[in-house]
Amino acid sequence: MKISKLTHPLRGELKVPGDKSISHRAVMLGSLAQGDTEVSDFLEGADCLSTIDCFRKMGIDIEKTDHKIIIHGKGLHGLKKPYGILDCGNSGTTMRLISGILSGQSFESTLTGDPSIKKRPMNRIIRPLKMMGADIKSINSNDCAPLSIVGKQLNGIEYHSPLASAQVKSCILLAGLYADSPTSVTEPYVSRNHTELMLSYFEGDVKTLETTAMIQPEPHLKGQKVDVPGDISSAAYFIAAALMIPGSKILLKNVGINPTRSGIITVCKSMGGKIELISQRNDGYEPTADLLIQSSDLHGCVIGGGMIPTLIDEIPIIAVLASFASGITMIKDAQELKVKESNRLDIMVKELQAMGVNVEGTDDGMIIQGGNPMNGTEIESYLDHRIAMAFSIAGLVCEGETTIKHSNCIDISYPGFYKDLAELSQD
Ligand SMILES: O=C(O)C1=C[C@@H](OP(=O)(O)O)[C@@H](O)[C@H](O)C1
Ligand SMILES: C=C(OP(=O)(O)O)C(=O)O
Incomplete structure (x- = not known):
């Protein structure tokens, strides 16, 4: 793609x-x-x-x-x-x-x-x-x-x-x-x-x-x-895109906001992200809300400890946000990412570096000095759906063109991802 x-x-x-x-x-x-x-x-x-x-x-x-x-x-x-x-x-x-x-x-x-x-x-x-x-x-x-x-x-x-x-x-x-x-x-x-x-x-x-x-x-x-509520792990890609792209304002309907899953919202807010939870509901057995997201001035943050399990699958897209945000972001205690569909820590560091990001891998995470211009390049997804989606969103804020190899692995968790992205990004 x-x-x-x-x-x-x-x-x-x-x-x-x-x-x-x-x-x-x-x-x-x-x-x-x-x-x-x-x-x-x-x-x-x-x-x-x-x-x-x-x-x-x-x-x-x-x-x-x-x-x-x-x-x-x-x-x-x-x-x-x-x-x-x-x-x-x-x-x-x-x-x-x-x-x-x-x-x-x-x-x-x-x-x-x-x-x-x-x-x-x-x-x-x-x-x-x-x-x-x-x-x-x-x-x-x-x-x-x-x-x-x-x-x-x-x-x-x-x-x-x-x-x-x-x-x-x-x-x-x-x-x-x-x-x-x-x-x-x-x-x-x-x-x-x-x-x-x-x-x-x-x-x-x-x-x-x-x-x-x-x-x-x-x-x-x-x-x-x-x-089944909307998947907050899928919503995370559009939350990130809307926060980064100037003038954006989107509404994501009926997203699951179970506190054991919604660390991405807390982290985005701590980075200065404007996210409003509206029409919060808990009528079934899992809480949901509509999320209103507006482009924001983002800055770095520190993520680790008990926060990690609440956003474990969102770390690739958080690393993209941190590359765009000004200042330093430190992600620690995230060694579990090495044993997901791919080694998500090593791959994020390597491919973000290929985009020109100042990022350094650590034993259990990474340190990102964000806010510098990012360049489009060819990205290897390693057949990992979260890597493919995270870099597709990174491509929206890079100079030039980004190519995601083997992007059809996205069907693992989000068939229709590019169609939904195209809908939100219609001029
Ligand atoms: O229980 C689940 O549905 C999941 C738990 C998490 O894995 P771990 O329990 O290995 O952290 C997560 O990464 C995975 O996408 C889905
Ligand atoms: C890690 C993931 O899923 P699973 O462990 O079920 O393969 C994921 O969806 O990011």
């Missing part, structure tokens, strides 16, 4: 696609619940389609219409031994969360995925699942996928996770549905809590106290109507 400098403001209204994390969980809990679960604004990104495919292979009937899916749940013990290997594609969320569910079944299964996911660490879930009595192993003994799981009766544990990771926490809580006693997970900082909220909404028994989540086993989950 080729991007040119935008010489006029972004304007208009947009409804970004449904939240990826919530869409995955709706398929999973809908499958394990009794009765139908109707999901509107389901994200039809490749990652969530991988989750649907896995549950269909385990005998769950999932109907799909435009932006709506209906899952005919079969209850906690209704999954069947999958026909064939379960392919999680590029999706870490699919692989790690499903592993928890599969560990408590009465059948064997094998999970695999694309070359990127086969390099991502799975020991973080293998270790606690084994503590619960699971029979799970990395087939190539390298702590990565493919994984083989022989379902077993699990025991409850009190797990103290070394990481603030919603995928680890959710994997253990979902395994806890099948344990013989309660299971709890304590994290160093609170990670996104969509699993806990949706389990409660489906009438599961989950309690949270500060950084601990605890689940009671064998609930009777009941199918529900789920309205």
